[in-house]
Amino acid sequence: MTPSARLGASIDLLTAMEAAPRKPADAVANSFFRERRYIGGGDRRAVSGMVWEIMRAWRRLGWWLTKCGADITPRTLAAANLVLKGWPAREIADLFAEGRFAPGALTYAEQDVVSALAGGTLDNADMPRAVRLELPDWLLPRLEETFGDTLDAELAALSEPATLDLRVNILRTNRRDAQNALGREGLHAILTPLSPWGLRLNGRLPVTSTTPFKDGRIEIQDEGSQLVAAIMGVTPEMRVLDYCAGAGGKTLAMAMMMENKGHIAACDVSEVRLDGAVRRLRRAGVHNVERHLLKTGDKWAKRRAKSFDRVLVDAPCSGTGTWRRNPDARLRMTEQDLEELLVKQAEILDRASSLVKPGGRMVYATCSVLRAENTSQVEAFLNRHPDFQLVPSDSTALPESLRGTSMFSLTPHQNETDGFFAAVLERKPEQDAETTEL
Structure with missing residues (x-):
């Protein structure tokens, strides 16, 4: 593809994403490229790179466009991104060419945008902090609560492309x-x-x-996700439950740790995700995993109460720790979405905890960096369940810096991983629990 055609494809992909605002950008991109088999691998990476770069600068680009009185469209965003990166107006006009697959010439209004922004830079001292940090306004105080003085550095790392x-x-x-x-x-x-x-x-x-x-x-699998599996401390003789298994990434890691022995039950509410796990399990040569689709009124969990040595609750969450990979997610999430997630996480923790045997352990994990989803959820759970306690992990698979910890929080800035949280919660042995109640 020519540079002009790549720009045209990136504008088309942005338009497709704009038409599906609640759908993850990577899912839209996958559909977009499947429908355009003629776009080769190198061109796909180049087009995706342009689009992800624009999404990482969405609020700042929008601020500039609003400042110069322009409409915010995929075309103006693409033009603004180029000019604020220092591209000369003539070269930008050449990219916006006519012809098959090209984006078409700049309109007079779009030419005015390029002229107005010439000599500017993406960041500006007059920008509100939430705009500069590429956050919804409502989310800024929650992240300030989490990171305090290191917020700018943490958000900068979350804006970088992921390894x-x-x-x-x-x-x-x-x-x-x-x-x-x-x-x-x-x-x-x-x-x-x-x-x-x-x-x-x-x-x-x-x-x-x-x-x-x-x-x-x-x-x-991101290194942080691998460490969530590591903190489980599973061994070959155990009965293990992956309560929110999804497509089975952590299930696979635990099966490997267990040397394909013992027993793992991989559960999820999505049949599609569990079907995806089957293909991965076969490819990895794993055969100690049983799958189960969770349904309303299902008696499966009731029959297995207090029977698992280890339970992993990789809870549905805001995904704030994965913004390096999903820069669109920071702008799609609403405050109501977060509030609903907090309720769902607490409910899942309560249900999953009933499956932990006395002396067994449950690991609560998220790919979020928000305190409300992490330490606050753990504290609230312990208040509701005095028969559980935080305990140090006994896993030898953890690195020295994390070995013996009862909770960890990973971030790209501190650890060069995605943002992950994990906490180890043990159901007290029956005698200890009875003593606590007395």
Whole structure:
């Protein structure tokens, strides 16, 4: 594709995203490219890069466009992004060319936008703090509560493109061999500093087309997500429940830790997600996992009350910790969405806790950086359930910096991972619980 055609495709993709405001941008992008098979891999990455760059600067670009009296459209956003990056007006006009796949010439109004913004920079001292940090206004105080004086640095890291992290499946290989196998296919990975199973690549690379991925030696999984699995401390003889298993990323990691022994029940309310897990389990060679679709009125959980050694609650959350990968999510979420999530998280914790055996442990985890979804939820749960207590993880898979912790909060700024939270909650042995009640 020509540079002009790439710009035209990026504007078309932004238009498709604008038409589906409640749908995640990556899902819209996947559909967009499936319908345009003629766009090759390199061009897809270039178009996606343009679009994600605009989404990371959405509020600031909108502020500039409003300041110069222009409409906020995919075309004006794309033009403003170019001029504020320092592109000369003549080159921008050349990109907005006529012809097949090209975006079409700048209108007079769009030319005025380019002229008005010439010589400017994306950031401006007059911008409100929420605009500068690319946040909805209502979310700023909640993040100030979480991060305090480090907010600017944390948000800057959450705005950077994410690395591509992989988990090596030690049921089939080891880190060094997997690293070498990827290297032979032109993908040069480094070892992650925290996860004992992690490899890291920079940028969007075609990992799923490699032999190590196809034969189950590697999985795509952020290092922070790997550490959530690690803090579980599962061992081969255990009965383990992944209560919100989704497509099974952490289920796979725990099965690996358990050496394909013991028993894991992977549950979810979505049949589609569980079906996706089947394909991943087969590819990884995992066979100690039972799947179960959670339904209203289901007696499955009642029959298994207090029977699991470990329960993982990877709760549905705001996803604020994944903004590096999903920059659109920060602007799609509403305050009502968060309030509804807080209620749902508490309900899920209460239900899942009934499945933990005395002396067993439950790990509550989110990919959120908000205190309301993390430590506040844990504190509220412990107030409702005095038969549970926070305890240090006994997992030896954790790095030295996290070993023996009862809770951790990871962020891109501090740990170079996505934002993750995890807390280890133990159901007190029956005798201890009775003593507490007395």
